[in-house]
Amino acid sequence: MAVPGDHIDGYRLIRPIGRGGFGTVWLCQVEATGEFKALKILPASDAVQLERELAALIRYRAVSAQIQSPNLLPIEHVNRTENGLFYSMPLADGIGDSKINDPAWQPKTLAALIRDRRVASSWFSPDEIQSTLAPLIAAAQALSAAGVVHRDIKPENILFIEGRPCLGDVSLLTNGNEALTQRGTPGYAAPRWYLESGGNPDMWGLSATLYGMITGNPPDKLGRASYLWPPQGVESVEKRVWNRFHQIIFRGTAEKESNRFPDLDAFAKSFADVTVRKPLTFAGIRISAVFRDCVIIWGLTSISGVGTNIAGRMAEIPNKLVVIAVFNGMYCLTGYIIVSCLNIRLQRRWRHMFAVTIMFWLWNLTNVFLKGTTFLLWLLGLLVLLIFMIIGGGIASLCVKAREIFRKLPKSNMKLHE
Numbered sequence: 001m002a003v004p005g006d007h008i009d010g011y012r013l014i015r016p017i018g019r020g021g022f023g024t025v026w027l028c029q030v031e032a033t034g035e036f037k038a039l040k041i042l043p044a045s046d047a048v049q050l051e052r053e054l055a056a057l058i059r060y061r062a063v064s065a066q067i068q069s070p071n072l073l074p075i076e077h078v079n080r081t082e083n084g085l086f087y088s089m090p091l092a093d094g095i096g097d098s099k100i101n102d103p104a105w106q107p108k109t110l111a112a113l114i115r116d117r118r119v120a121s122s123w124f125s126p127d128e129i130q131s132t133l134a135p136l137i138a139a140a141q142a143l144s145a146a147g148v149v150h151r152d153i154k155p156e157n158i159l160f161i162e163g164r165p166c167l168g169d170v171s172l173l174t175n176g177n178e179a180l181t182q183r184g185t186p187g188y189a190a191p192r193w194y195l196e197s198g199g200n201p202d203m204w205g206l207s208a209t210l211y212g213m214i215t216g217n218p219p220d221k222l223g224r225a226s227y228l229w230p231p232q233g234v235e236s237v238e239k240r241v242w243n244r245f246h247q248i249i250f251r252g253t254a255e256k257e258s259n260r261f262p263d264l265d266a267f268a269k270s271f272a273d274v275t276v277r278k279p280l281t282f283a284g285i286r287i288s289a290v291f292r293d294c295v296i297i298w299g300l301t302s303i304s305g306v307g308t309n310i311a312g313r314m315a316e317i318p319n320k321l322v323v324i325a326v327f328n329g330m331y332c333l334t335g336y337i338i339v340s341c342l343n344i345r346l347q348r349r350w351r352h353m354f355a356v357t358i359m360f361w362l363w364n365l366t367n368v369f370l371k372g373t374t375f376l377l378w379l380l381g382l383l384v385l386l387i388f389m390i391i392g393g394g395i396a397s398l399c400v401k402a403r404e405i406f407r408k409l410p411k412s413n414m415k416l417h418e
Contacts, residue, residue, distance in 0.1 A: 009079050011037065014028055022053070028088070037076070037089065041084060054078075071138065075089060109155065109156055110158035123237055124230075133165075141265060144264050149202050152171070154184075156169075157169040210248065210271075222253070251267075
């Protein structure tokens with residue numbers, strides 16, 4: 001059993017500073033350079049866990065070298081003796097102003113920050129939560145893309161090194177396709193029902209960690225109405241943003257697979273957008289954009305309407321509404337091209353145009369009743385307008401497609417020059 005003052009492969013043990021998995025983490029000093037490091041030691045008595053952690057270390061070092069993420073804790077030196085397995089890591093930042101030689105010095109972890117905030121006057125702000133967890137979500141995404149899962153994401157395993165949040169303790173890291181096992185810390189480890197339905201264990205761990213960071217509570221209180229807010233109360237946070245955080249947690253831990261995020265990429269995007277004010281939409285169309293485009297189209301058609309009315313009176317044309325409809329359609333053709341080119345998302349352009357058109361037709365219908373024009377002439381005007389809408393939509397789609405092709409040309413040319 002290791003004791004302070006022991007020397008292990010060039011490291012002098014100072015004192016224990018934590019536990020990780022099935023081993024003890026020591027504050028140590030490199031004898032050759034005097035640098036302070038964290039050294040995790042696993043005794044040889046638990047041969048099964050030792051072999052499992054060694055396999056995880058080998059896999060993790062290979063993956064982290066490939067990923068090179070600044071938010072994955074580096075494993076610097078690994079060795080095995082008859083007494084057990086040990087490996088060194090960079091030392092985390094300290095809490096407060098205490099020096100490393102001070103016996104009260106403790107590594108800075110997210111668990112420690114949450115504990116301190118519980119008795120503070122204010123809770124974490126949305127920016128603090130996002131700046132802390134977003135890099136860790138990205139690290140989990142990188143691990144997932146490399147075919148492995150961490151399986152033990154929790155506040156105690158999130159350390160800060162030179163101010164950066166880093167994902168530590170990889171003792172449970174496995175291949176993503178490994179047989180289902182319920183391993184890890186209770187509450188932060190995904191339950192069996194979640195794993196059996198295809199759930200990502202790291203998504204569960206991130207959701208449980210997010211819950212702890214927005215409420216200060218352990219995950220066994222997750223989903224309970226009395227534990228939705230931090231100790232300072234609902235008045236201390238932005239309720240709208242906190243509700244969105246809870247929606248992310250619900251989707252990350254949902255019982256039904258159809259209610260969950262499909263992957264960590266979707267989880268990350270939702271988390272990144274949590275503070276963004278969402279515009280008012282209908283059927284996926286921004287209401288503000290619809291009104292903007294109506295102003296464009298109605299402005300053009302109003303000008304044409306005045307012009308054709310004047311021309312109709314001067315020429316004494318009896319059915320001026322048909323003439324107005326034709327000219328309105330021509331102006332709508334131009335309007336639709338403008339509107340469609342403003343909409344980048346191709347799958348929504350036609351719905352958008354259709355919504356604007358309906359509003360325009362309703363406006364024309366109102367004019368019919370106000371002016372007493374015959375309904376037949378109004379329908380004829382709508383038919384003309386529909387034809388121009390179809391033509392305008394087609395031309396608009398071609399314009400947008402041409403613009404996309406044009407935007408890609410410089411990149412292609414650059415590749416050719418390279």
